[in-house]
Amino acid sequence: MVHCLRYFFEAGVDTPLWPEDMASPYGYPCDLSRLPISEETRAELAGLSEWYQSSIDWDYPPDPSPWSDDELQAFKRRANAALETLRRELGAGWVVRDESLL
Structure with a gap:
């Protein structure tokens, strides 16, 4: 079985990963702690998602x-x-x- 993830950053979301299957065992959006990746990579993805939030003018x-x-x-x-x-x-x-539009 092949697992498919989409990679993009979204306002107000703490992960850049979205399974193609909304019923994925990894959550929707993807719960980084459920993936078989290193803690360093989890932290980097979460940090990037947090940093991305500062790209938005939240006042407007x-x-x-x-x-x-x-x-x-x-x-x-x-x-x-x-x-x-x-x-x-x-x-x-x-x-x-x-699928990031950066």
């Missing part, structure tokens, strides 16, 4: 992001590195689709 969310271009590029680099690590740790039997 439709406004442009308060992030500078440098901060956006730094976030993209870490998010891409975390995705590569996640794919490596999950290994065969897992597909993680990058």
Whole structure:
């Protein structure tokens, strides 16, 4: 069986992982503690999700992001590195689709 996850960041959500199957045993959105990954990777994914929340102007969310271009590029680099690590740790039997719009 192949497990399929979608990878993207969402306002107000503490994980960037969403199973394709809403009835997944990993939760919807995905509960990072249920995945067979290292604690370091869990912490990085949770930290990125928390950091992403600061990209939104919570006083008026439709406004442009308060992030500078440098901060956006730094976030993209870490998010891409975390995705590569996640794919490596999950290994065969897992597909993680990058659906981030960063």
